[in-house]
Amino acid sequence: MVVRMRHTRAHTANRRSHHALKASNLVTCKNCQAFKAPHKVCDACGFYKGKKAVAVKSKKQVTKA
Ligand SMILES: [Zn+2]
Numbered sequence: 001m002v003v004r005m006r007h008t009r010a011h012t013a014n015r016r017s018h019h020a021l022k023a024s025n026l027v028t029c030k031n032c033q034a035f036k037a038p039h040k041v042c043d044a045c046g047f048y049k050g051k052k053a054v055a056v057k058s059k060k061q062v063t064k065a
Contacts, residue, residue, distance in 0.1 A: 034044035041048045046056040049054040 023036060028034065029036050029042040029045060029047065030050060031042060031047040032045040034042060035042070036042045036065045041053045044052040044056070046052055048054075
């Protein structure tokens with residue numbers, strides 16, 4: 001740290017008060033109940049808003065559209 005740039009511990013702590021990480025929000029897929037990010041196509045089954053949105057290349061298909 002450059003001495004010229006030094007400031008108080010309170011100043012540093014105030015800046016770092018925004019550094020905490022938040023847990024990511026997860027919802028369950030209505031089609032396969034897997035956890036997925038909200039407003040995103042389900043990773044596990046490719047469904048979005050109750051319809052097949054994208055093809056999923058996975059070992060086992062959960063449901064057939
Ligand atoms: Zn799903």
